Amino acid sequence: MLLFTMKRMLSGIVLLVVVSIATFFLAHAAIADPTASLLGSTASPAQQAALAEKIGLDRPLVVQFGEWFAGLITLDFGESWRNFRSVGDQLAVKVPVTLSVISLATLITAIVGVAFGLAAGLRPGSWIDRVTKAASVVFFALPGFWVSLVLVLWFAVQLSWFPAVGYVPADQSVGGWLRSITLPAVSLALAGVVAVAEQLRNAVLETRRQDWVRTLRSRGLSTARVTAHVLRNSAPAALTVIALMFVGLLSGAIVVEAIFSLPGIGQLTYASSQNGDIPMLLGITVVSIVFVVLVNFLLDLALGWINPKVRVS
Template sequence: MLNYLINRIKGAVIVLFLVSIITFMVLMILPGDPAQLILGTEATPDMVKDLHVSMGLDKPYYMQYGSWLIDFLRFDMGESYLYGESVSLLILNCLPVTLSIALFSMIIATLVAFIFGVLSSVKKDSFIDYFSRSIMQLGTAIPSFWIGMVFVVFFGLRLKWFPISGYVPASENFIKFLKSITLPSVVLAIGEFGLLLRIVRSSMQESISQDYMEMARVKGLSLISIYFKYALRGAMVAPLTIIGMQFAKLVGGTTVVETVFALPGLGRLVLTAVEHRDIVLLQGLVMFITTFVILITLVVDILIMFINPRIKTFERGE
């Protein structure tokens, strides 16, 4: 178990190091002078040169990278050209919004996927199975931005059940907080539960076909014990992996939904940084999101190790 954990941590560190190099170099070679963008078109060459020196842009790339990486490890990502504020502070201000809708959407998607996935695998080729496969296809095929606009018009403007834009922190008003994240979370969940439902269904069918399931039936165990205690536990590895990947993807990829519902999250911050070529802000966002994704993947790997003992056996070479 310890060797497995050490190997996963080593792999995560190596991936993060490689991503940091790629992120720094790609963003640095993009056309346009950051100093010129900050000072504007009326800046003199001497002013641009002085700002280059103060920002360290006159140094070789490897020295700039070293300083930038050390600062990132201290959670000091510099100051945004556009906002004039600390990148770390901007990320921390936007993070609760993105985490709220990502977490809520994954809860919804997971509940729907497991309910319909388990039922469709237990009642194969029944009405519930065909219905589950239908909503699986619909959830995968319909674009999230279109669903978002339909929800805004129907639930927000016509029925007025939910606000169509903005975010209310949970510390201010919990009911308004839930209302502000419900529509965007449901939109995201619709786009995610199709794949998860498919994985749950196929994993449950494979688990039900195992020999130990027949032994459980011979022993006269209840259906709840057979399907939920044994079959579902054996089928958890693949769905748990997908849940971790989807959650990590949502944290870094909610730009469309945050734009539709005017939410001040990480997705909109990334879009703003790209539009205004705020290199410092974009570098900080890319590295933060990448680090978060790697950590989520590492946590999922550790959870799978405890759920599936065969991994520990494989690591020992047995």
């Protein structure tokens, strides 16, 4: 298991370095003249040249990359070109907002999706199985922003159970923090819940057809113990979907944060792309990659613990 863990860590570090390098050059290629976006269309060529010299765009791209990558190794993301504040300090404020919403959405997805998927797989053809199938069609067809707006109208405007917009830090009020992220997390989790439930249902049905399950029953094992074995062998499908959903929510957070006015990295990403703030975009990308690598690493460890064949392969 130790060798398996070290291999996964090394592959994650390599992926982080490769994607970071590619992102740097792609960002500079996509935004040909950031000074025009930063200063606006009314800026004179002299003003653009002065800004380019100030932020280092007058130097060769290789030199810029060397300085940026050297800072990255020491966790220094540089300064934002928009407000000349530390990128790391701004991300330290924005990332917890997005991460709290995504984490709660993932938790909701895991609990509700596993519960419905397991129940549907153990009782095929029952009402809960039919509900799971219908929900998988309905929620995949509905646009995410429409679901978010409906949740706001019902639970925030009409019932006043949750705030419609805004964010309350956890250090100010835990209850207020939880109420402020509940609706955004639920809107993000709905599609993931049905995806996890559908995948787990199919995996449970397939596992229950295996000969070893019938052998366990013939030996007199209780239904609870047989179900535990079935769930463990069916879990990789659900875990994979949950991990992929967590990664996908990083991009989906842009729309949700705009609807609920959350000060997370979603809104920061949109504003930075509009302003041509390359250091901020690179910082957001690197942080997102770290989360992706970490989630995939934890997924590999979980799959390796559940299925020893994964560690051997």
